[in-house]
Amino acid sequence: xxxxxxxxxxxxxxxxxxxxxxxxxxxxxxxxxxxxxxxxxxxxxxxxxxxxxxxxxxxxxxxxxxxxxxxxxxxxxxxxxxxxxxxxxxxxxxxxxxxxxxxxxxxxxxxxxxxxxxxxxxxxxxxxxxxxxxxxxxxxxxxxxxxxxxxxxxxxxxxxxxxxxxxxxxxxxxxxxxxxxxxxxxx
Numbered sequence: 001x002x003x004x005x006x007x008x009x010x011x012x013x014x015x016x017x018x019x020x021x022x023x024x025x026x027x028x029x030x031x032x033x034x035x036x037x038x039x040x041x042x043x044x045x046x047x048x049x050x051x052x053x054x055x056x057x058x059x060x061x062x063x064x065x066x067x068x069x070x071x072x073x074x075x076x077x078x079x080x081x082x083x084x085x086x087x088x089x090x091x092x093x094x095x096x097x098x099x100x101x102x103x104x105x106x107x108x109x110x111x112x113x114x115x116x117x118x119x120x121x122x123x124x125x126x127x128x129x130x131x132x133x134x135x136x137x138x139x140x141x142x143x144x145x146x147x148x149x150x151x152x153x154x155x156x157x158x159x160x161x162x163x164x165x166x167x168x169x170x171x172x173x174x175x176x177x178x179x180x181x182x183x184x185x186x187x
Contacts, residue, residue: 013065013098013146014038014064014065015040015064015065016063016065018040018041018042018063018064018065018066018095019042019044019058019063019066019067019090020038020041020067020068020069021066021067021068021071022045022070022074023041023043023045038067041065053079056087060090061091061093063091063092063095064091064092065095065098066090066091066096068087068098068099068100070101070102072099073102073122073123073124073125074121074122077123080137081137084097084133084137085137088138088143088176093178094178095177097175097177097178098174098175099130099173099174100171100172100173101171101172101174102125103150103151103170103171104125106155106169107166109160109161117165125172126172127148127174130172130174131148134174138176141179141181141182141186142179142181143178146175146177147173147175149172151169151170151171151172151173152169152170153169154167154169155168156168
């Protein structure tokens, strides 16, 4: 979080009101329904009224941002298109979908499932895999990629796959901006 605060990431992409999907996954501190570490966001987790892990109980174009950190890798593959489409639906034109997922080669440090660190992970991510999923799930010219970064601040590259849990940042950070689609379509 310090890197994002120092770089102005939160200020740039998380202005206005938004959703923090999977907010209870942080540390367990946020046990109250709707709680989150972000004061301008509503925490949405499986106990949030009307949320089933896919459909978001919020109006279309009602949010300035949707943030999900280390949540997408837990979504069953068959639900993934609907999850990303729902996030896109609730964001206003000009708003952002902010996604953070563990990096396969920094977090897992292995080629194939299952995850060493979390048996609930349904898939591994590289920047290319994440973008492939986004492009598959969202209609072209309804969004634009604004930020994609391998985050390895203070990552300890000296630790090998058998040397324990990774140390430092080991994630991919992606920001998609919802845009007004043009009056033409891709054929």
